[in-house]
Amino acid sequence: MGTAVTQSKKVNQVITPSELLMHWQGHRSLTRKVIEAFPEKEFFNHSIGGMRTFAEMAMELLGIAGPGIREIVTGKTAQLEEQFDHGKRKAKILELWDETTKEINTLWPQITVERFHESIKTFGQFDGTVQSSIFYFIDNEIHHRGQGYVYLRSLGVEPPMFWDRQGV
Amino acid sequence: MGTAVTQSKKVNQVITPSELLMHWQGHRSLTRKVIEAFPEKEFFNHSIGGMRTFAEMAMELLGIAGPGIREIVTGKTAQLEEQFDHGKRKAKILELWDETTKEINTLWPQITVERFHESIKTFGQFDGTVQSSIFYFIDNEIHHRGQGYVYLRSLGVEPPMFWDRQGV
Numbered sequence: 001m002g003t004a005v006t007q008s009k010k011v012n013q014v015i016t017p018s019e020l021l022m023h024w025q026g027h028r029s030l031t032r033k034v035i036e037a038f039p040e041k042e043f044f045n046h047s048i049g050g051m052r053t054f055a056e057m058a059m060e061l062l063g064i065a066g067p068g069i070r071e072i073v074t075g076k077t078a079q080l081e082e083q084f085d086h087g088k089r090k091a092k093i094l095e096l097w098d099e100t101t102k103e104i105n106t107l108w109p110q111i112t113v114e115r116f117h118e119s120i121k122t123f124g125q126f127d128g129t130v131q132s133s134i135f136y137f138i139d140n141e142i143h144h145r146g147q148g149y150v151y152l153r154s155l156g157v158e159p160p161m162f163w164d165r166q167g168v
Numbered sequence: 169m170g171t172a173v174t175q176s177k178k179v180n181q182v183i184t185p186s187e188l189l190m191h192w193q194g195h196r197s198l199t200r201k202v203i204e205a206f207p208e209k210e211f212f213n214h215s216i217g218g219m220r221t222f223a224e225m226a227m228e229l230l231g232i233a234g235p236g237i238r239e240i241v242t243g244k245t246a247q248l249e250e251q252f253d254h255g256k257r258k259a260k261i262l263e264l265w266d267e268t269t270k271e272i273n274t275l276w277p278q279i280t281v282e283r284f285h286e287s288i289k290t291f292g293q294f295d296g297t298v299q300s301s302i303f304y305f306i307d308n309e310i311h312h313r314g315q316g317y318v319y320l321r322s323l324g325v326e327p328p329m330f331w332d333r334q335g336v
Contacts, residue, residue: 011285012281013182013284014182015284015299016182048318049320049321049322050321113180113181116182116183131182131183135183140330142310142314143310143311143314143330145314146314147314149311149315151318152217153216153217153219154217155217156217162311
């Protein structure tokens with residue numbers, strides 16, 4: 001309790017940049033587990049109600065996360081690219097996922113706390129601030145991952161626990 | 169642009185308490201639209217893969233949001249209650265939803281910025297800080313709402329747009 005009180009006096013804000021990074025990477029770690037939980041074939045083929053496959057959703061997330069942070073750091077407009085050459089191999093998507101994890105960790109410290117309220121237009125089309133954009137990236141991931149949970153359940157596969165954000 | 173620069177100089181943090189409130193209420197507004205989009209009967213009966221109905225998920229969200237914030241503000245341990253007397257009427261759930269919206273707006277300003285890093289145990293069982301708990305409430309809502317989108321699509325109903333966070 002002593003530590004907590006000390007910390008609460010020091011951190012005079014809702015969430016720090018490094019906490020937000022951990023928060024996001026925790027979610028990304030869970031999404032990675034959801035990708036892993038899919039049977040190889042169904043990852044690329046299964047869908048419900050005319051929606052996209054989870055592979056397509058995962059590629060959307062890959063197309064947003066790395067390029068989105070790179071754009072925030074460099075100021076250079078990113079193109080929204082949602083197709084990756086995966087050869088119907090889940091391992092390829094996971095490889096791209098892990099590269100993105102490293103890229104985010106490398107670029108993140110370059111976003112100073114003062115920049116989070118700067119106005120930006122991500123991917124040349126979405127108006128917001130640095131913080132609203134990053135929260136959009138995270139929330140969009142949680143949203144699609146929740147859909148992946150239904151796909152897994154409909155396949156009879158037990159998804160990872162929602163609170164399990166540990167690991168790569 | 170002048171305004172944005174001025175603001176970025178003034179707001180030296182990732183997200184302010186009032187922005188986080190707006191962020192959450194924006195998500196709650198979207199979840200309300202998802203509840204409204206369900207046909208009355210299917211809201212209480214439809215499910216996929218042995219999962220809960222969207223009515224049950226909505227009641228979990230009702231059981232967390234108001235009591236969770238009340239607990240953070242008052243320090244009194246809340247009980248996790250996920251059943252509400254709805255008489256199989258969606259209107260009753262929406263009524264409870266709107267009461268919760270008002271309650272959150274009323275209680276929120278009592279959480280000072282210094283408190284967001286205070287250690288707490290929500291519902292007598294979940295260890296975290298004020299901020300990690302509030303983000304958990306929000307993320308859990310996005311997660312289940314994403315599942316609601318699949319239910320709607322499987323019923324042939326077009327869900328609201330994910331970015332549509334305006335309204336009550």
